[in-house]
Amino acid sequence: MSDGTIRQSQGTPSWLGAVNDRVGLSALLDHGPLTRNRICELVGVSKPTASMMMTRLIAAGVVEESGQVAGSPGRNAALYKARTDRPLGVAIALDAFRLRARVVDAAGGDRPVVTIDLPRDPAERSAVDEVAAAIRAASEAAGTDPRVVHTVCIGTAGYVDPRGDGQLFSETLPGWPTTGLRDVLERELGVTVFVENDVNLAALAERQTGAGEGRDVFALLWLGNGVGTSFDVAGDLHRGSFGGAGELGFLPLSVQAHALDPKAETSTDLVGAAAIRRVAAAHRVAGVDPSTADLASILAAIADSPSADAIIDEFGERIAHISLPLLATLDPGLLVLAGPTAAIGGTRLADAVEREIRRLSRWYPEVVATHVEGDAVLQGAHAFLTAKVREELLSKVARLAVP
Known part of the structure; x- marks a missing residue:
């Protein structure tokens, strides 16, 4: 069958063999090259069964022998590894x-x-x-x-x-x-x-190796040229009926949020690249022309500026305001800040956002900077x-x- 479903009834030799083969291959993918004895320990099968498993998997072209290791006196044990060159x-x-x-x-x-x-x-x-x-x-x-x-x-x-x-x-x-x-x-x-x-x-990376690891529910707020949110519930991402869940950047601002920046109409206007440019110009950040430079250059200049702390505090308040709709909707215990702007602010920005959320609202999530290093997407x-x-x-x- 094209979907990989096993036709045999459960408990038949063919069904048991397929189950064992799948589990054995999974062990090799998870742990790397293994001896037959180690496969027995991990999979819970006898040595003859492990040998038959490896024989079938080698014949199928998904496993190969990769040398030997010293075993009992006078004997070497074969190492088996999964072939990961295809697909x-x-x-x-x-x-x-x-x-x-x-x-x-x-x-x-x-x-x-x-x-x-x-x-x-x-x-x-x-x-x-x-x-x-x-x-x-x-x-x-x-x-x-x-x-x-x-x-x-x-x-x-x-x-x-x-x-x-x-x-x-x-x-x-x-x-x-x-x-x-x-x-x-x-x-x-x-x-x-x-x-x-x-x-x-980015939220998937955060769940696997970042701040979301081991958490039941968290929200990730991406801050860069635009603004977006991802909802992770027990390892499942909520995409919505039309695929547009988390498109926070398009939301119009509240009256209080709009007052922070009269030129801003949406969440992206308040904390996205255009806002970064306006704030950098207002604080006269040196070493860059905010009207022409790209976002990365402006953020780097802000990080080196004497005004860095003041700008981070200002954005902490702005980010807190745009976070309120997602907090009211999901009420997560953890809010992760990610993206280029969050990377520049780091822990200090996260602390400012958490403080402002508690000042502005009844919610009190833990707010942290992303723990994922490098290219999260x-x-x-x-x-x-x-x-x-x-x-x-x-x-x-x-x-x-x-x-």
């Missing part, structure tokens, strides 16, 4: 004019990251060409075959409506199809494509794809049991 995926984090990509295998191995600059003229843009280039470049950097890439995850600002023709809501993909994006990419490239909101992927796409590629590999084992 593969490619994780892509996409900004308006730049993408980062890396190959992903079923074990979540560390592969090189490639960066590709994209045309600024929408007439020169092509979703198919850009994703294809990402697959080729990432595969070349990893030393893998691009033809064995079966799945791609694209993380970008905005979202795709899961209904109908899959309308794309994004302001950062000039020249890309606004409808049917997944269908176009899958048809032209011959791979399975997932288009995921960048903030949701790409890390989240990597984690997302690792699970997909792993399931594809394990499903191959299940299909082998179908007569």
Whole structure:
């Protein structure tokens, strides 16, 4: 069956063999190369059963011997490892004019990251060409075959409506199809494509290795050129019926929040890139022209400015105001601040936001700066794809049991 379901009734030898093979392969993916004795310990099977498992998995092309280790006197034990050279995926984090990509295998191995600059003229843009280039470049950097890439995850600002023709809501993909994006990419490239909101992927990284690890519920607030939120409930991301859950940046401001900056009408206006520029100009931050510099340059100049503490406190109040709708909706015990602006403010910004939330409202979440280092969106796409590629590999084992 194409979905990997095992036909045999539970308890039959074929069913038991498939279950054992799947568990054995999972152990190799989780722990790396193992001896037969160690497989017995981890999986809970006898030595003869472990030997038969490895024989079947080697024949299936998903496991191979990788040397020997010293065992009892006069004997060496064979090491078995999972083959992670196929199938593969490619994780892509996409900004308006730049993408980062890396190959992903079923074990979540560390592969090189490639960066590709994209045309600024929408007439020169092509979703198919850009994703294809990402697959080729990432595969070349990893030393893998691009033809064995079966799945791609694209993380970008905005979202795709899961209904109908899959309308794309994004302001950062000039020249890309606004409808049917997944269908176009899958048809032209011959791979399975997932288009995921960048903030949701950042929350996935936060759940796996950051401040959200071990927490039942948390909200992640992304602060950068725009503003977005992700809701994580027991490890599940709430995307909403139309894929637009967490698009906090479009919300109009309350009267009190608008009073902080009369030029701001929405949450993005109050704490996004335009607000950073206005505040930097008002505080006469040196070393950068806020009207022309990019966000990263302005934030770096603010961090080195004598006005840094005052600006962080000001943004703490602004961020507290835009956080109130999500706190009233979800009431999380933990609010994680992530994104470029949050990275500059760090713990001091988190403390300011927490203090202002308690002053302004009845809610009192713990507010922390992200614990994820580096490219959170790409890390989240990597984690997302690792699970997909792993399931594809394990499903191959299940299909082998179908007569």
